[in-house]
Amino acid sequence: MAGGGEKAANFTVSLRRLIxxxxxxxxxxxxxxxxGTISVALGVVGPKILGRATDLMLAGIIGKSMPAGITKEQAIEQAIQAGNADMAEMLRRLDFVPxxxxxxxxxxxxxxxxxxLYLVSFAFSYAQGWILNGAVQRTVYRMREQISAKIDRLPLSYFDKQARGEVLSRVTNDIDNVSQSLQQTLSQLLNSLLMIIGVLVMMFWISPTLALVALLSVPVAMVVTTVIGKRSQKLFAANWKHTGELxxxxxEAFTGHSLVKVFGRQREVEAEFERRNGDLFKAGFGAQFISGIIMPVMFLVGxxxxxxxAVIGGLRVASGQMNIGDVQAFIQYSRQFTQPLTQVASMANLLQSGVASAERVFELIDADEMTxxxxxxxxxxxxxxVAFEHVNFSYSPEQPLITDLNLVARPGQTVAIVGPTGAGKTTLVNLIMRFYDLDGGRITMDGVxxxxxSRSDVRSRIGMVLxxxxxxxxxxxENIAYGRPDATEEEIIExxxxxxxxxxxxxxxxxxxTVIDAEGSNVSAGEKQLITIARxxxxxxSLLILDEATSSVDTRTELLVQQAMSALRxxxxxxxxxxxxxxxxxxxxxxxxSDGAIVEQGSHxxxxxxxxxxxxxxxSQFQAALED
Incomplete structure (x- = not known):
């Protein structure tokens, strides 16, 4: 279920779920x-074969320096007689002709x-990247579908407790970050692991001794990644938490921008922005800085x-134990070995950031759904x-709102609900719409x-103007036809x-x-109200709910709308x-x-x-107006 905390409390569990x-x-x-395996295999064979070219070049240089007419064995024998056993061993390993x-x-x-080999390796690598990118994008596409479907199943109470910008941040920023993290890490991680395996095989083939020396960097890399990763993990979680809060x-501030201006609260809003922006800066800077240390440390180890x-390889060439081409190939392999290790370590920050975002997405997916x-x-x-039978309801258990409410509205009857603010008027119609579930009792429609x-079936019989x-x-x-998408042009105009x-x-x-923008700012408040009534x-x-539907309409228009409402009702x-x-x-x-209970009922x-x-x-309404 949705938790209150925002930090990635269990990195491993969230990573497994993401996988x-x-x-x-x-x-x-x-x-x-x-x-990827084929591509890496072809790629790692390259340095070994290039080492053969170096050996051919060295053999030609040595062969040119020797007198013609003698054999390779004679040249080796001359080196032994001269007391240069290391030289003789090196000549024995080279394929030269004096x-x-x-x-x-x-x-x-x-x-x-x-x-x-490199061209074929590139072709396989390109195909691998194309397939992996498609797999990642389809996965993120499915996650977006899950979130969209989840939002439809969440109760209204969930959105009452969550800031709208925070929910939007999870649906947009966090999902995008998961996509980016999977896109970058999955391909690189797979190729890096395959490269490490392939290079290790080639290094042990060329020289087990040098291979063991190269492996000494692995535990160092693991220690560095683990130590730094634990510190940056919490900061990445805090980074995305502060992103949502900002x-x-x-x-909120932009939606209510006009109110901020009217009440002169710009400084307070700016101060709050500065505070939240500062929190985000600290978390983001700390996460990136600490995780960024991994790269230079890994370069130093490499x-x-x-x-x-290079030192050990040079000594082995001088002693005749290795060809210079093999040493050259091994040095290339050592570079290729430390490079994927560095990449794996550098991907730790991306992975931690992605898992922190994934955990926030999973919290939304795991939130309590409607029954x-x-x-x-x-x-x-x-x-x-419509009948209310012993209905009990409260938004929180500590504060009961409606207790043992009984009410019957007969077919065709207009029932008006009045009372002071907070009396439970809107709650009553929210219960009819099944925006909230009852704590006790039941509400029936035609005895059902x-x-x-289903909620959709109940709501399809109800028209509501808020x-x-x-x-x-x-x-x-299009806004009018939203009430019935299959309506004809004549019905819309009617x-x-x-x-x-x-x-x-x-x-x-x-x-x-006329196109209405997202905020409806190009029509007046009264005109917007009329459009919703037309909808x-x-x-x-079959059932109509009007929540102060004429509150934004002028007095003359209100009289006309009242006539339309009478016909509609x-x-x-x-x-x-x-x-x-x-x-x-x-x-x-x-x-x-009053206080969630019906204290009076009857005609005007x-x-x-x-x-x-x-x-x-x-x-209080009419006498006060007369006195004024």
Whole structure:
């Protein structure tokens, strides 16, 4: 389940889980390993064959310096008689002919063979990279699908507790970082490991003694990587945690930018930004600096290893125990051996950063989901009888909100819900929409417990207009049709006309094709409200929920919208949350809520005559206006 901490508490577990994400691509990965093995094998043979060219060149130089007419055995015997046993041993290992110079034809053949090997090695390496890149991108694509599907299954309570910028950071920044880390480390790690194995085989073939000397750098590299890696791991986790927090702050500050300006809070916002940005800087700098130490340390280990091999190899050539070509090849192998070790060590920071991001993604994937969806569904035709039966609900166990609530809304009835802020009005309709699950009791629609049917089926029968309007980036036509995507042009215009959207659309340059930006800033608040009402009108729901739907509309437009709403509510059960009591005088039933309980219910005139809580609310609105 989603944890509260953000640090990579268990690097190994998260790494294994990330690797398991690659399982569906195992055929591609196996193919990449085979291609990589062939590529590395061809590549590591090259230095050994190039050593043969060096030996041919040295043999030609020595052969040219000797008198013609003698044999190789005679030349070796002369060296022994001269007391130069090491020279004799070296001559015995070379393939020379006294009196003859360098065989450039043989050297050219060797070079062509090496060139061919490297070209074929490159071709296999290219194919391996293409296959691995595809495997990684398909894996990340599937992870994005998992997150998208997961978000649809998360309850509204999850988003109530998480900053929107933090969730967006996990879905975008962290996923991108996982993709980048897998892309860079998987290919390099595979090639580096194959290169280490191939080079080791060749080094032991040429000289087991020098190979053992070269292996001394391995434990040093492991110690360096482990020590530095443990220190940088926590910093990488903190780096991505602070990235999410900074994104959340920026998203919040930019969304409410006008309020920040109005209340003169720019300095406070900037100070908070500086603090969070500073935390991110410290974590990012520390993670990169500490993990960056790995590279120079590994270069130092490699250079020391190179010096030792060069000295020992030179002594063995001088003593006649090795050919100079073999020493040359071994020095190249030692470079090739330390280079992948350095790459593996340098990839530690990328891997740690990627695993830290993966853990944040897995926390989102593991978050508690909504209760499983039942397979049952409501009847095809819903009359709209809604009943609350002994309903209990609270957002947190410590603070009960609704206790033993009983309510019946008959088909076609308009039920208005009024009360002070925090009384539970919006909570009531959220429960009907199944945005939250009940703690006790049940809510029925036409006698069917809505918890026994799928949420999508319940919501498909309900039209909802919220106080906070929301329009998507797109045309006005597309925003209205969002309520019913298969609606015809005539039906869209009919809904727009009934809700008085058509009245202002023709004043826009592109009419119904006017593109609304993501924030809806190119239409007024009242016009946005009208478009959302038209959207609900077009959906033609069985049950209608209006959460202060006319709060952003001017007085004259409100009267027109009220007429449209009366037509929309006709024959439908409607729940209307209202703060302006003038808008719900004609409601069939008015519920007065306080502290999650219904304290009064009845018609407008009945409640005024009772001179109770509704009367006080009514007087507080209208009498205060008269006195002013």
């Amino acid at each position: 398991r994400q690659l399982r569906p691509q195992r055929v591609a990965i196996v193919a990449a390993i085979v291609l 009196g003859e110079g360098i065989d450039f034809g043989a050297i050219g053949t060797v070079l062509l063979i090496v060139l061919g 994104n959340a702050h920026i998203e 250079n020391l290893n190179y010096v030792v091999i 499983p969806e039942p397979e049952a569904s409501l009847p095809e035709t819903v009359e709209g009888r 417990d809505i918890a026994s049917v 106080q906070d309007t929301w329009l998507f980036g797109g045309t006005i036509r 809904a727009a006309t009934a809700t008085f959207v058509d009245r202002f659309v023709h004043s826009l340059p592109d009419g119904y094709d 609900a009108f077009l959906a033609d729901p 006709s024959g439908r059960t409607s729940f209307v949350i209202a703060h302006r009591l003038s808008t719900i005088r004609d409601a069939d039933l008015i519920l007065v809520m 005139h009945e409640l005024l005559e009772a001179r109770g809580a509704y009367f006080d609310l009514y007087e």
